Amino acid sequence: MAETYQVIVVGGGSSGLMAAINAAQQGASVLILEKNRILGKKLLLSGGGRCNVTNRTSQEELIKHIPGNGKFLYSALSQFDQEDIVNFFADHNVQLKEEDHGRMFPITDRSATIRDALLDICLELGVTIQTKEPVESLLIDRAANKIQGVHCKSGHDYYCKSLILACGGRAYPGTGATGDGYAWAKAAGHSISRLYPTEAPLYSKDDIIQEGSLKGVALREVTVTLWDLNHKAICQHTMDMLFTHFGYSGPAILRTSGHINQFLHETGADTANMTIDLQPELNQDQLRDQAEGQRDKQVLTIIKAWMPQALARVLLSKIPLNPSLAYKQLSHQEVNSLFQLVKAFPISAYKTDPIEKGFVTGGGVKTSEIQPDSMASKLLDGLYFCGEFMDINGYTGGYNISAAFITGTIAGRHAAWAAYEY
Ligand SMILES: Cc1cc2nc3c(=O)[nH]c(=O)nc-3n(C[C@H](O)[C@H](O)[C@H](O)COP(=O)(O)OP(=O)(O)OC[C@H]3O[C@@H](n4cnc5c(N)ncnc54)[C@H](O)[C@@H]3O)c2cc1C
Incomplete structure (x- = not known):
């Protein structure tokens, strides 16, 4: 029998882990589908292995340091901001420290501390995690204009009320961010703005x-x-x-x-x-x-x-x-x-350098087609976005993981709330 969840998250990276946690915290049944053997491969690489988690700055400055559609985040930031990221980790016994230019790192200086904490919280909340399960396409009820689930390369279909696409950009494809999701977003009616490298020599x-x-x-x-x-x-x-x-x-x-x-x-x-x-x-x-x-x-x-x-x-x-x-x-x-x-x-x-070698992808799913207060698709019911997959890119300094955690949080909460309404 096909498996059904209230919320499915495609991609177990920075934004997907946060989305899954937030959806599960609302009581929803949550499945993460990740194509890699492990979760958070890019997160582990981040900050030279130390993970620059966020930046201790004002909301205005945060937005200024996200030249790719930072202003789209105003509404999200009123629900969960960079200070909430610091508090979130403190609440889960992960202390962060501030370095130059407001950059925040775990006091362990190990990105594994962040990745492991997110993974542990997922497991405590009962999130189902399916690794080595690459998603191939979306299942869409065209008549009802509603998401149904996903079809995986393995042949498995998984069904859900809400689907969150957290499949990353195209930078550093060795981490799993190979741009698979752009074709799915297009199939759902979304436009993808031109992809280009940012944060590249x-x-x-x-x-x-x-x-x-x-x-x-x-x-x-x-x-x-x-x-x-x-x-x-x-x-x-x-x-x-x-x-x-x-x-x-x-x-x-x-x-x-x-x-x-x-x-x-x-x-x-x-x-x-x-x-x-x-x-x-x-x-x-x-x-x-x-x-x-x-x-x-x-x-x-x-x-x-x-x-x-x-x-x-x-x-x-x-x-x-x-x-x-x-x-x-x-x-x-x-x-x-x-x-x-x-x-x-x-x-x-x-x-x-080409996009594969840049740190962050410029371009992605157009933000004008996404609800800024919920990360919901304006075009297809039950579909949500978060992270670098969207046309959002920030400077180095913790701004990209911040954007991933902020949009992941908002997408997770709203996807779960919507799942109860259907
Ligand atoms: C070397 C490097 C260092 C960085 N350091 C920092 C830093 O210190 N601070 C900072 O703020 N930003 C940093 N960044 C940027 C930051 O890591 C990313 O912007 C952020 O991780 C994006 O999160 P995401 O969830 O959108 O995507 P990702 O973390 O890339 O996660 C996407 C996930 O989706 C999975 N996926 C993709 N396709 C499929 C599919 N078909 N089926 C199933 N799963 C799929 C991938 O395997 C991956 O696990 C760094 C980037 C790089 C490359």
């Missing part, structure tokens, strides 16, 4: 990258600005960055990457232009004052205080300036060029 043909002399050089707290074709700033991030053998990486760059993909796609431009402010804390006049106080010193010695030596040499070669010249020997124009480069060192990129 950049590739560049800049001379400084081709020459390779800056490979491995890291910059601390610099401001990276991405410019549009009218030289208007698209985005600006003050964080660390890194020169690699193929281009640029590090937090400030990863945050810019999704915007670059959008810019290249929308404009058809070959490259995206950025600038690095190497001393964002000081304006040009303050930098000049510092240099004027050391007029007899070599220009290289002066600017080495503002950036790594390898970059200082490259910067001077761009003007071009002999590094051993004393500052007082520079012409007015050379001084201007020098400070302009310190405040706006130009770099460019022509592509990012």
Whole structure:
């Protein structure tokens, strides 16, 4: 006989585990169908194995750090927010600690602590977990415009009142997030907005990258600005960055990457232009004052205080300036060029790593077709969404797992409540 549950969750990752817990807490019978042998494979990898669970910030800031449809979360956040995530784990004896930029990690520094806690709560609540059971398609009652259940590759059919799709995006497919669900969402009548990589390193043909002399050089707290074709700033991030053998990486760059993909796609431009402010804390006049106080010193010695030596040499070669010249020997124009480069060192990129290597998927099920207060489909009764499967993407810093936990919580609760009404 076919198995029937009040709520079925497809995907036992970050959002699916949270959805299952919340549905079960409402008293619903819940089944998780997961294609992997284990649950939460991506969660285990997250934060370099430490899991950056959430970010201790305001709701406004959280939304700002979710450039992919963060505003869609307003209604969800009024029901369960980042502070509730911290309290949820504390209530289950998992303590979190705060690091730089508000990032929250388990005090054990092990992502397994988070994954295991979620799994244990599921088991305590009586959630049925079926691993190695890839879902193949949805079962839909077209006449009633209502979800019926799912059909699995094994040949099994499972029936439910409410179905939650928590099957993730397309980044890091080795974790199980291979994008299977997009075809099902389309079959249910939903639209999928263009998929693209976000939080991905950049590739560049800049001379400084081709020459390779800056490979491995890291910059601390610099401001990276991405410019549009009218030289208007698209985005600006003050964080660390890194020169690699193929281009640029590090937090400030990863945050810019999704915007670059959008810019290249929308404009058809070959490259995206950025600038690095190497001393964002000081304006040009303050930098000049510092240099004027050391007029007899070599220009290289002066600017080495503002950036790594390898970059200082490259910067001077761009003007071009002999590094051993004393500052007082520079012409007015050379001084201007020098400070302009310190405040706006130009770099460019022509592509990012592909979606499979990006940390997070941009695009997904269109949020305009999803109820923001319940994560229910606006198009098919009984269907719910959560996590990266939706067109929601955040910056690194705990914003994606936050979005997964928040939408998972809302989808789980509402799917369970609706299941009692049918
Ligand atoms: C290396 C890495 C590190 C990261 N670190 C962080 C971090 O520290 N903090 C942060 O906020 N974000 C981080 N992220 C992003 C974050 O992990 C994800 O955005 C989040 O886990 C998405 O949750 P999800 O539930 O939507 O998808 P997932 O966690 O990917 O879960 C989807 C699940 O669905 C299953 N599934 C897919 N298709 C099927 C099918 N046909 N049948 C059955 N099951 C299926 C998959 O196997 C998978 O288990 C990181 C991402 C990566 C790749």
